[in-house]
Amino acid sequence: MNLRESALEIFHAALNAADPRTAIHRVVQRDGDRLRVREYEYDLAQIGRVFVIGFGKAGAAMAQATEEILGDRIARGLVIVKYGHVAPLNKIQLHQAGHPLLDENSLSGTRQILEILDDANENDLVICLISGGGSALLELPVDAPVGVSLDDFRATTDALLRAGATINELNTVRKHLSQVKGGQLARRAHGAQIISLILSDVIGSPLDMIASGPTAPDPTTFGDAQNILERRGVQTQFPASVIHHIERGVQGDVADTPDERNHIFERVQNVIIADNAIACNAAVQHAKSLGFNTLLLSTYLQGEAKEVAKVFAAIAREIVQSNQPMAHPACIIAGGETTVTVRGKGIGGRNQELALAAAIEIDGMAASRVVVLSGGTDGTDGPNDAAGAIADERTIFRATMHGKDARAFLANNDSYNFFKPLNDLIITGPTNTNVNDVILVIVG
């Protein structure tokens, strides 16, 4: 097998580890009445009813796997998915709603989930299927006595975004306008045992951030939310209902989101079934099985794609020259999400741009073969049909034969049209998952 085939195989090992169905079957095992979820064990004979709730883009596939394991025991289930993200199911109902912008169907789906929870008691088990996109798909703003309408909710988000709020600030405020975010969903289950199976699209998988942490302890408070409104200096732009609700919360008239000391979390297991780290570690294992020395560099990768590419090329060059940081044949694995500052008018994505910049840096690197692959685990990389691209030390030479000037394509952010005629795009189609990007650097 050549190095490019190895790289593609290792990337697909990462994709497979992040597949929602594979991930649930890896983490959740059942033997009769014995249910194991990683280190936790449950006796289904001691459990009343099993409910399934969920929200997120991977919801349909996660629901399928859950039915495969627990279909005979599921009393009722509803999973909110993005429009069109459906799959055939027997027990669990799919409810389609808006993403990335929430809509009335998000609210009605959330109400139905709360109805299911209202039916639960402490003898029951609630399986909660959480994946990326859940923040928009699951939402119900606080209601009486100070109702925050969907319009008020959206206006608040817009004002904060205009004022330059970070995603953390935005989520802190929204958790305190929600009935379900920031651990509050867990509070609605009447003491039922909750197992949240979480497919994380957030770097580092902080439980309180993925889908705004509906079943996770929330470290933020009404006071934090009020500070953010003040700091961003946009209170006058907020609907009166929002100001009033947060003030009531600060004064203690409304219960705050539950934090880690709250006893409800004794009945909740939040389990990350797949994330970038799990995908990258699967890549490490597969690379080892192919005979490569491996190095997991980071699963927190960020930065401008074409500059990050230079660092990877520098590491490849060191391996070629001195067998450091490790001897070749070597495979370096990294995960995360880079960014592209768009200055040109071309077609591409951060993964293809990283591969293009890397191609320039490793051009003609002597003595060893070098391959750089960068791909999005959701199968997309910008507005085109590629998930990423693959480059090696002869890519620039081959491009020159096609009359293509790599630097000009990079300057125009046109990585897609650079790689397409070289057949070096990675096309996977939709993968039904998203655990960010995986980058491989291989030195043969």
Next chain:
Amino acid sequence: MNLRESALEIFHAALNAADPRTAIHRVVQRDGDRLRVREYEYDLAQIGRVFVIGFGKAGAAMAQATEEILGDRIARGLVIVKYGHVAPLNKIQLHQAGHPLLDENSLSGTRQILEILDDANENDLVICLISGGGSALLELPVDAPVGVSLDDFRATTDALLRAGATINELNTVRKHLSQVKGGQLARRAHGAQIISLILSDVIGSPLDMIASGPTAPDPTTFGDAQNILERRGVQTQFPASVIHHIERGVQGDVADTPDERNHIFERVQNVIIADNAIACNAAVQHAKSLGFNTLLLSTYLQGEAKEVAKVFAAIAREIVQSNQPMAHPACIIAGGETTVTVRGKGIGGRNQELALAAAIEIDGMAASRVVVLSGGTDGTDGPNDAAGAIADERTIFRATMHGKDARAFLANNDSYNFFKPLNDLIITGPTNTNVNDVILVIVG
């Protein structure tokens, strides 16, 4: 010892390994008539006279070390240094000349070096001391029958730079207008044994690139030089003497620069006494001695400083979270040269900017202490008195206490004024060496 002290000590271990005198004493050992230069051994009893020649900014310190070892045997010596870069010597004469722009004193010094070589024969030993800046300090354009004047030489350089020529292209042309570059100095020694002791300021230490490789085989030809003139489309701007000389070379009327097949190199040892890799490996050894797990990431580092910082921070975060790529206490060492795209009006340098960007990324990183140090081995980092800076996970907090907004300082490229009141600048003064930059990432 705390982590910041460890980082500074490790950086100084790298500086020490790159010190010209230390480096020469490490590589050159003498015991009576027995002279060892790394793996080569010479019997001084069998050698006629010892001549010392040299050129480069570290010339004075290199000459001192050479006198300390071989003072009793030196028949004659001359080293060309930058104006003011002098030191007391007994046997070897220092000749001051222009840098970075060569001047008439560069030419007169080079003529004196050629006179010394004219005096040498195959029984003699020539020690050649080469360091950064040697390209400007050693130069003598070709003379009759087609003389290229200093003005013609400079006009050629200017025209190529205006046309966007790379440093490699520039050097290829200049080697073919020179009497001494591209291995030609070695050809002038009448068969004497030559030991070139080289302190490299070029990433990767390619022998033909450091000071334009006066004693190294040259892979480029008159044909290459002519292609570059044509490709850059600026022949009309070149002096007639230059065009004519290169044409004569292509036609074989002038001997080309000697390549690796040339027998003269059987009598030449080119020895890198210090470079970025040697400095970084010394840092690795010192970090190990302090109890750190170490990883030499690359000595070919490049890219925009603030983006490279993000990659280092991502690696630090992975170590904190998963003990990968290695367990803490961990020290990652990297070398090379980053760049800064200046958009602001502040004071700083690439090392200080990298440290500032890293400070933002590692701000408040929990569970472990994290330190990032970036420093120039020449003791300078832009137009200020710092060599670099040091940051840790509390730097941003401390800066806030000083009323400083790190992101604003970074946007204004004002890293010097960010770090100065925090006492986090690294001030070494001139180090008399230059082996590019060293970057350390420590996780305690």
